[in-house]
Amino acid sequence: MRTAPARRIAAAVAVVSVVALGTAACGGTTKKSGADGSSAPAAAPTASADPSASVKKGLTIAYLPKAVNNPYFTISDGGGKKVVEAAGSTYKEVGTSSGTDTAGQVSYVNTLTQQQVDAIAVSAQDPGALCTALNQARKNGVKVVTYDSDTKAGCRDVFVSQAGSEDLGRTEVQLIAQQIGNKGQIAILSAAQTATNQNTWIGFMKDELKKPEYKDIQLVKVAYGNDDAQQSFQQTQGLLQQYPNLKGIISPTTVGIKAAAQYLSGSKYKGKVRLTGLGTPNDMRAYVTDGTVQSFELWDPAKLGALAAHTAIALASGQISGAPGQTYTAGDMGSFTIGQDSTVVLGKPTGFDKSNIGQYDF
Template sequence: MPKSSLRRACAALAAGTSLALALTACGGTTKSDVQKEGAGAAAAAGKADPHAVTKTGLTVGFLPKQVNNPYFTTADKGGRQALAELGSKYKEVGPSSATDTSGQVSYVNTLTQQQVDAMAVSAQDPGALCTALKQAMSNGIKVVTYDSDTKTDCRNAFVSQASAEDLGRTEVQLLARQIGYKGEIAILSAAQTATNQNTWIDFMKDELKDPKYKDVKLVKIAYGNDDPQQSFQQTQGLLQEHPNLKGIISPTTVGIKAAAQYLSGSKYRGKVELTGLGTPNDMRKYVKNGTVEAFELWDPAKLGDLAARAAVALASGQITGREGETFKAGSTTYTIGKDGVISLGKPTVFDARNIDQYHF
């Protein structure tokens, strides 16, 4: 049976029975067809053809951790623009809460049932989406994770905003310089299960083992769940619980903005340093009023752009997700690294000298 006919049959079956059962029973590509290479499910049967024609008319579904989150709005806009340029269609689905893991699962199932050609997913939990994503892959759908990864065998490739090690270590380096390499510090993270946050924090902890940080003490990791009010309250709680706190790292755009809002209007402004990952538009006034000396981020629009282009390259057969493969995205050629990771590049540090050069 041709793949298009098989997909229509599957859709009909899914309407009358459970989605999971339907997709397992008659996926366009069965689980046994998906060949796992190395640590990842790096693509379907056959080899990549870097010279294959870029397919048009594809549909790529974007599933961020949270819709209407300014960071993901910017990232997904980049994806939408890239797909328009490539002659394919963009659609976005997702939960309104950054902690709604079960909601993400249902949206993966929805995209699978709608028979999209590929999906770009920012995973809230490293394992919770795996069953649903594997069902999507077994039905011939290419899966790219971006911003936050799942397990390597649950997607074809991961578009990383930068090296996780670079991000984790540079956050500590930035803050340590600001506090003179001495004092208590805390971390204000997003959700406790967020894959990217936890990976960065692990590298932060490892960086702090360097003897040059012997007088820097990490006293607490707090979680604001990428909610402005919770992050604001967590910042307040950190300072009440640790009155000698000298600095805070918040590797989340929602968290750093909320922390800056609290510090800016409190007695701690200029006394407690804050750095992390933020957008220039969110942080501009806090840099200019002295609340924040420096922070960093990548361009989220470029991240969404690369996720979209990687999804199309996978769906076109130009890459499979295996280490060493290359593909062109715009004017840049990217090489797929270990475990199917595609790195956007090094983060940019923003401060009073350059922040007005950026608008996102």
């Protein structure tokens, strides 16, 4: 790693003090904190950047997923690792084993700031809990990219979104509606209650359900499995016990949909209660083959992780600052333009069913 300027060393000392305070970074207010406990936003991205600047080598790019033992993040972060190492830089991954340990994520951000990494790619467990730590990192020259799940817009440089949030939320409803004949009770099996991406998608699902064509569909409950296989399995069981007339479940989380499919496949509800959501082909192939699941969708998580890496490198190299309207090249993935709220969208999700699931391996 490169030798840091004196000002960054001095700033890092301040971060050590933050860590020493234990939970102060999690919820307490500081001299520069807002009323909600988050720090005052770092400066908004400006148009100051050099798109013709060469890609820097020898950078250190750190990935901080929601949970390091989640197969989805193993795939996505693996995609990032390939890009980082091919660019002549150092990749590292850190994180907790729980998808709800926000204090743990804060601690890792503080540690990475002390280590003076060049960029952090983080999938936020909570939209606001990381703000103080992330803005401290940014003040110390660390570029911050969120991917998969965003934090507040003022707490990062760019958000790499897997797909348009509205498209995802609405297509999930469309899929389940087709499968249950536009009639009956449905439930949603989400991840954590604080997950930014999940809540955004669910908001669009609820809005889609207001349309006249879905007047005979009733959303009876949103359950939370916390991206834990056992909890998601138990939540599925609980939903079916509580709502014996349930016709369908939407699970917009790879852990949740797999756990729900596992329960349904061995129960009397197989083929009777429809399940859709977001899953990986490798996780869901057996359940599509045996008729437990008709169809579901997802983007390629490896490409999401790769785009996060390209974005982090472009930021650290000075090619972009994160300002809307800036364009950069992401290797063989092509060029991307930063949109509103400094967001970059990977692309539309892919639908999977018996006709095409055998063509994919991730």
